[in-house]
Amino acid sequence: MFETIQGHQTITKHLANEIDSQQVSHAYLFSGIDGIGKKKTAREFAKALLCQDRESPGCGHCSVCLQIEHENYPDVKIIGPKAGVDSIKISQVREMISELAIKPYSGDWRINIIDGAEKMTPEAQNSLLKSLEEPLSYNIFILVTSHPQSILPTIRSRCQSYHFQPLSMVEMEAAFFEQGEFEKQAVTEAVRAAGGSPGMALYLLNNGEIQKERTHYLRELYSLLKGDEIKIFTLAEVLSKDKATSQEMLEFFIHWFYEVNLLLEGHPLPQQGEPNPAHRAYHQLLENEKNQAIIKTLFEMMATIQYNVNLRLQWEKCFIKIMKIQKG
Structure with missing residues (x-):
């Protein structure tokens, strides 16, 4: 089982051991950066639990595994933000909860995967909490998230947590x-x-143009740090198209300044990477304390945009604060 998962051997070994020892938890929290394999692992976990081939659970070939892969197996429900919507509404969680009392169609488990769990509204999270506090024996919840800090502590405390490393x-x-x-x-x-x-x-x-676009934004942000105040407003305008764009670029900026922080502290870059010209330019421009303050500001911005706010105004505030940090 879990042969198709790239990396994360420690996590998949723990999950396999839980299945083998029949000590499966009722709730899990899979956290880590986007695109790292959290949802895929959740699907493979569901296959391993429900597979028809008990000699090789999670075979990937039986009708159950194939239905789970295509997200149309009745005992595996996956919810996330609907198309064009930024959040998981309370109505979606209530619909999922209404089905919890229905016993599994064919296997021993009913598995409920919430993809992008941090996007549940506060009302949706509170609605889910009672089901986590008083779970039925055959229900398993898997919350998949890139921002676990946005999930209620009372929910996190009721989940077995696995953090997926890059x-x-x-x-x-x-x-x-x-x-x-x-x-x-x-x-x-x-x-x-x-x-x-x-x-x-x-x-x-x-999407080859994405990398060129990111390089462009790094140049613009570098100009801002050098004192070009016009960049505050031009960057804020282009980055505030929608919440998804803002979140994607914030994650990129946070990761970027984290790498710069490693260089400032004399550490190698992650994944054995070599500094590129942009790394060296930022390294020469920034001081360690200021760089850390910028990272903190970006995390504050990330928390702010989880709510219904004026994105352009928030970006402007963020960039003004970053420029003030650099000016000292």
């Missing part, structure tokens, strides 16, 4: 080279920019 460049390159679908140089550049996320690396490989 994969190394070596692991990701090996997987992409084995597929043979992309040129070696393109793979190396995408893997280097993906921060340990195979999903992000694949996204960059299939």
Whole structure:
């Protein structure tokens, strides 16, 4: 089981042991950066629990495994934000809860996966809490999230938590080279920019303009740090198109300044990466204390945009604060 999961051997070994020892928990929290394999692991866990082949659970070939893979098996329910909506509404959680009392269709478990669990509204989270406090014996909840801090502590405390660490460049390159679908140089550049996320690396490989766009934003942000106040407003305008764009770029900026922080403290970059010219430029421009203050500001911005706010105004405030930090 779990043979198709790239990396995360410690987590998959723990999950396999729980299945073998019949000590499966009623609730799990899978956390880690986007595109790292959390939802895939949740699906593979469901296959291993419900597979028809008990000699090789999670076989991937039986009718149950195939239905789970295509998200149409009756005992595995997956919910997330609906198309064009930024949050998971209380109505979606209530619908899921209304089905919990129905006994499993064929196996021993009813598995409920909440993808993007941090996007549940406060009302939705409170609605879920009672089901976690008083679970029926055959129900399993798996909350998949890139921002566990946005989930109520009372929910987190009732889940068995697994944090998915970024994969190394070596692991990701090996997987992409084995597929043979992309040129070696393109793979190396995408893997280097993906921060340990195979999903992000694949996204960059299939969308070459994204990497060019990110390089452009780093140049603009560098100009802002050098004192170009106009960049406050031009950057705020283009980054405030929608909440998804804002969140994606915030995650990228946080990861970027984290790498700069490693260089400032004399540490190597993660995944055995080599500093590029942009790294060196930021390294020369920033001081460690100021860089850490910028990271804190970006995390504050991330928390703020979880609510219904004026994105452009929040970006402007964020960039003004970053410029003040740099000016000292």
